[in-house]
Amino acid sequence: MRLVTAIREREWPLVLGAALFVSLLTAGYYYNITFVQLGLIDLGTRLVGMSSSTVSLWMGALALLTFLTAVVVGVTMDRRGWSRDLRTKFRLLTLVVTVQFVLTAVAPAIRTVPAFGAWIVGCSLALGLGFPVSFSLAIDFVPVPDRGYVAAAITALTYFGANALPLAWSIDVFSALLTPAMVPGVLVLAVLSSGRIERVETLVDEWATQHERFGRGRFCDDGPVTVRTLAFWSPVALLFGVFFIDSLGFLRIIETPALVLSSWQSPDFGTRLAIAVVHAVGAGMAGVLYVNFDRNGLFLWIFALFGFTYVLYTSDLRVAAFFPGAASDPSILNPLFYSLTVSFYTTLNFALWPDLSTAETIGTHAAIGVGMAGWLATFLSTAVALSLEHADVGLLTHLNLVNALALLLLVALAVGLYSRRVYALARGDTA
Amino acid sequence: MSPTEIVPLLVVVLLLLTASGVEPDRMDVVFDGDHEQTTIDDALVVGGGTVTIPASATASGELFVVGGRARIDGHLDGNVTVLAGNLTVADGARITGELRTIGGSTSVAPGATVGSRTTLDVTPRRSSPAETAGFLALQVLVVGSLAGVLARRWPDLPATVGDAITHHTVVSGVVGSLAGAASLVLLVYMAFTIVLLPVSIVGLVAGFSLVVYGYLVYGFLLGRLLPIERTDLSAAVGAGLFVVVIEVLGRIPIAGALAQFGLVAVALGAVLITYLGLQRFEPADIPG
Numbered sequence: 196m197r198l199v200t201a202i203r204e205r206e207w208p209l210v211l212g213a214a215l216f217v218s219l220l221t222a223g224y225y226y227n228i229t230f231v232q233l234g235l236i237d238l239g240t241r242l243v244g245m246s247s248s249t250v251s252l253w254m255g256a257l258a259l260l261t262f263l264t265a266v267v268v269g270v271t272m273d274r275r276g277w278s279r280d281l282r283t284k285f286r287l288l289t290l291v292v293t294v295q296f297v298l299t300a301v302a303p304a305i306r307t308v309p310a311f312g313a314w315i316v317g318c319s320l321a322l323g324l325g326f327p328v329s330f331s332l333a334i335d336f337v338p339v340p341d342r343g344y345v346a347a348a349i350t351a352l353t354y355f356g357a358n359a360l361p362l363a364w365s366i367d368v369f370s371a372l373l374t375p376a377m378v379p380g381v382l383v384l385a386v387l388s389s390g391r392i393e394r395v396e397t398l399v400d401e402w403a404t405q406h407e408r409f410g411r412g413r414f415c416d417d418g419p420v421t422v423r424t425l426a427f428w429s430p431v432a433l434l435f436g437v438f439f440i441d442s443l444g445f446l447r448i449i450e451t452p453a454l455v456l457s458s459w460q461s462p463d464f465g466t467r468l469a470i471a472v473v474h475a476v477g478a479g480m481a482g483v484l485y486v487n488f489d490r491n492g493l494f495l496w497i498f499a500l501f502g503f504t505y506v507l508y509t510s511d512l513r514v515a516a517f518f519p520g521a522a523s524d525p526s527i528l529n530p531l532f533y534s535l536t537v538s539f540y541t542t543l544n545f546a547l548w549p550d551l552s553t554a555e556t557i558g559t560h561a562a563i564g565v566g567m568a569g570w571l572a573t574f575l576s577t578a579v580a581l582s583l584e585h586a587d588v589g590l591l592t593h594l595n596l597v598n599a600l601a602l603l604l605l606v607a608l609a610v611g612l613y614s615r616r617v618y619a620l621a622r623g624d625t626a
Numbered sequence: 627m628s629p630t631e632i633v634p635l636l637v638v639v640l641l642l643l644t645a646s647g648v649e650p651d652r653m654d655v656v657f658d659g660d661h662e663q664t665t666i667d668d669a670l671v672v673g674g675g676t677v678t679i680p681a682s683a684t685a686s687g688e689l690f691v692v693g694g695r696a697r698i699d700g701h702l703d704g705n706v707t708v709l710a711g712n713l714t715v716a717d718g719a720r721i722t723g724e725l726r727t728i729g730g731s732t733s734v735a736p737g738a739t740v741g742s743r744t745t746l747d748v749t750p751r752r753s754s755p756a757e758t759a760g761f762l763a764l765q766v767l768v769v770g771s772l773a774g775v776l777a778r779r780w781p782d783l784p785a786t787v788g789d790a791i792t793h794h795t796v797v798s799g800v801v802g803s804l805a806g807a808a809s810l811v812l813l814v815y816m817a818f819t820i821v822l823l824p825v826s827i828v829g830l831v832a833g834f835s836l837v838v839y840g841y842l843v844y845g846f847l848l849g850r851l852l853p854i855e856r857t858d859l860s861a862a863v864g865a866g867l868f869v870v871v872i873e874v875l876g877r878i879p880i881a882g883a884l885a886q887f888g889l890v891a892v893a894l895g896a897v898l899i900t901y902l903g904l905q906r907f908e909p910a911d912i913p914g
Binding site for chain 1: 808910
């Protein structure tokens with residue numbers, strides 16, 4: 196690991212930069228999965244008084260608007276050279292975190308649908324600006340060989356915190372926790388982008404040139420990766436599939452009290468801690484696999500684990516349907532495997548986009564990659580979940596559908612990889 | 627009792643039925659509530675609640691108790707098997723077949739009549755030191771012999787797997803623990819389907835074989851450290867030593883078990899990432 200060598204050789208700017216990147220991304224991702232995604236449901240249903248279907252529609256709108264904003268921001272970043280300018284990125288992030296600070300503080304006071312809509316638009320713009328900028332920091336702060344491990348650290352810290360901290364999924368609780376927690380972040384970013392403190396400026400100067408030494412991403416060595424190449428779109432499509440499967444299944448799971456109260460919202464701290472530990476261990480495993488194997492291997496693992504997890508869920512439901520008299524305590528094994536899978540793909544998502552980019556393309560690639568795979572997939576899966584709900588599709592059928600999709604993608608990827616190898620051999624490529 | 631707990635017991639019931647040559651057309655399963663059963667359709671499984679055969683009734687069929695409570699006050703023309711839960715055979719009650727107690731608790735009143743009665747004691751018997759030593763010696767002999775044969779006939783295979791164990795320990799451990807955990811759960815779930823039970827057994831045997839293969843490779847690696855020139859002999863001695871090490875680790879609480887798990891996971895992963903030793907593992911080449 197380059198970072199271990201850096202610690203040994205006391206290259207503190209490099210180490211500090213990586214630590215700052217991990218802190219920023221961990222805080223940002225924690226904010227996203229707790230406050231925005233979980234808090235929004237509570238805000239819409241409990242405080243504003245909307246139905247869960249209407250809130251889901253608003254969530255879809257948030258995802259779509261975030262995606263569109265991100266693409267505009269990402270392309271602008273690359274065209275105007277902001278992707279290569281660390282100070283500009285710090286300024287943009289300061290703006291984002293300040294807006295998010297205000298949105299977080301005012302959220303519990305929202306009571307009307309127009310205010311809720313305005314809040315959603317504000318969140319979308321902040322997120323759409325924030326994630327291409329924050330993902331692009333990887334090229335400034337993380338050496339290429341360490342991106343898998345750094346992504347694993349972000350995933351592990353985020354999910355461990357989100358699960359081990361015994362917080363109710365309520366906007367008031369999230370707001371009370373996150374508003375003061377964001378103050379140091381705003382201050383640090385303000386100092387970093389102020390340009391007025393000499394010692395900080397020296398450090399930022401050092402960081403600003405690191406991307407030149409780190410070079411291009413790991414997957415750019417076989418040829419240029421652009422938005423016109425399959426090398427970019429195939430991982431986008433695969434990760435889109437991953438996010439779609441996750442979101443489609445999880446939306447239904449969290450609406451099933453028996454499943455969510457025996458796992459992510461369990462009153463038993465031991466259960467939540469077990470999930471948190473599995474998340475952290477899973478992230479570590481994904482980091483090791485990412486660094487040591489081709490990325491397609493990790494995609495295969497993810498689809499296999501998703502398929503497997505939903506086999507577990509649907510098997511339990513089938514058994515319960517077959518023996519309705521049996522008291523059905525949902526198995527802890529199912530959320531544990533689910534958590535393992537989520538950590539796998541989250542780690543991949545954090546590492547993949549910088550590794551498919553150069554300093555000139557990171558803005559666009561991160562925006563399209565994360566936007567399409569993360570936000571657009573969420574938007575579409577929400578729409579599908581809602582239509583399934585309106586069609587009165589049962590839990591078993593719903594999860595069975597998700598399971599089928601995961602298995603289909605697993606088989607399609609395996610066949611695709613094998614066919615590609617056969618094609619290469621047929622053309623005489625023995626490598 | 628949850629479905630996850632009840633399904634394995636139902637699998638055992640089906641296996642027992644199959645083994646006894648009985649092919650029931652119908653099997654009833656009771657999970658909760660109080661039931662008075664005056665007749666039994668071929669087979670009745672008590673998984674929860676309470677089932678009573680009243681004093682006035684004469685029921686024919688197989689009764690399995692896997693949870694809850696069963697009470698026989700009348701006559702049962704058939705066999706009774708207790709796997710878990712409680713069975714009470716009251717004064718004046720009669721079982722014409724065999725009463726088999728494998729687990730749970732069984733109470734038979736002095737005035738009850740039972741055709742025959744067997745109790746399977748599943749409490750593990752403490753082996754004598756001589757038996758333990760003998761079994762260990764047998765393991766040492768078998769694993770040592772296999773390691774010797776492997777090192778003599780296909781020395782490249784353990785060398786390749788051993789290289790992954792020593793140089794890519796973390797990767798091997800990650801792949802081994804992930805593949806091991808996922809496979810184990812998958813095989814158990816396959817067994818639940820009954821139809822895939824043979825596949826599940828084959829899978830377990832294959833997994834066990836891979837772990838044994840890993841043991842042989844550890845033996846090969848340990849043998850290299852020994853002052854023995856012959857590769858096959860050193861591998862055999864090393865494998866024997868490794869078996870002893872594993873046995874000693876098993877006697878250390880928690881830390882020993884963790885160490886055993888770690889060794890097995892690393893070995894399994896190394897075997898998998900080297901395709902059983904046929905291809906040297908090369909991690910992805912990352913520039914920078």
